[in-house]
Amino acid sequence: MPPVELAEAPTGSRQFSPLIPGSGKLEDQAGGSLTEMVLLAPPGTVERRYTTALALKALAPGGRLTILAPKDRGGSRLAKELKGFGCDLSETSRRHYRICTCERPAQLTGIEEAITEGAPRYDESLGLWTQPGVFSWNRLDPGSALLEQNLPALSGKGADFGCGIGILARAILKGPGVTHLALLDIDRRATEMAARNIEDQRAEIHWTDVRSGLRLSGLDFVVMNPPFHDGGAEDQSLGQSFIRKAAEALRLGGVLWLVANRHLPYEGVLKPLFKRVTPKVEAAGYKIYEAQK
Structure with a gap:
């Protein structure tokens, strides 16, 4: 949002931000x-x-x-x-x-x-639809790539928090045991690109804020590469909120697969919420955790 003291929106104006769910296009x-x-x-x-x-x-x-x-x-x-x-x-x-x-x-x-x-474009190097402004729109994010390489075959119903253009979701849906996958992202453009990139009846895509939007429960798994920047400044509370929402959404025994930059101190949030937290991989400045509720 523009700082109100610098540029106040006209009374009765309509919001068009792709980063505020429910806004106009x-x-x-x-x-x-x-x-x-x-x-x-x-x-x-x-x-x-x-x-x-x-x-x-x-x-x-x-x-x-x-x-x-x-x-x-x-x-x-x-x-x-x-x-x-x-x-x-x-x-x-x-x-x-x-x-x-x-x-x-x-x-x-x-x-x-x-x-x-x-405008949206098909990126030959990614083999996916994407759009300038979306997270990692013209390159494969190394954290997501590392998580994709190390994900086991998942099963049951799950969610991809902060799905972006659908890179991790495509990997998840290769598992025949997956029955349903909810894809959530705060960026409308990302969800639109994910809808182009994923043609699978098991996928359900939502333009929503993970922290306050769609409420999920009873999930068998959650996968995420959570954001940690807001408006260009580092904000560790974003990833911490994603972790808390994952714990709320998972059933007892459900698992969270999380990739994060090595310096982010998420262990302190994970351990009180999950009965088992296992570091799985650490490489190229990133770390992957499996956490069981």
Whole structure:
């Protein structure tokens, strides 16, 4: 969310963030249908240009755009990018943010190219559908790869917490003993890509926040590579919350398979919640645990 003291959203405005479950989809908003928009710009160049282009396209000519970002996370590039789209703008700086305001010009330039560049794509090297902005969107995350290589054949019903584009879920579903797999992710784009990548009737995909959304119970297994960054800053409480939710969702005797960066102190959360916590693999800066409830 944009810091309210820097850029307050208009009263009655609609949320379009792909990271807030239940929000609208900016890609589906009719062109020229909005009069004002406030946008916290993403840090990645391709994703930022894509989102900015979608916002400008959705605004009516003369509609007002306020766009901001931390200076070191794309803010310093906002003015140049807006000018490249044909916008005349004003720019201010507050609290290490760059804040740009402009009216949507009658004639935009380069909009469709930016939208095409940031849209979903099939990545030949991954063999999967993906989209800029999704976690590890153009490479195989080494933690997930390590967990995939060391997962045993699972069975029963389970869940993939923070499923991303479906890399671990595809590996899980190779097991014939798996009867149902819930895939959960807070990023709408990730769940949309997972839906493209997984054609299996046993899979059920949910756009939700693992910490507060869908409530699961009686699971035989949970698999996860939990996040530990929020807004670019390390936040160990994210992974800790995932572990607690896994313990709530598992049946007695159910198992959690977890991969994490070596430096993250998850043992202190795991041990009170599970009767057996077993380190399985440690390699390339990552560690894998099997924990039985």
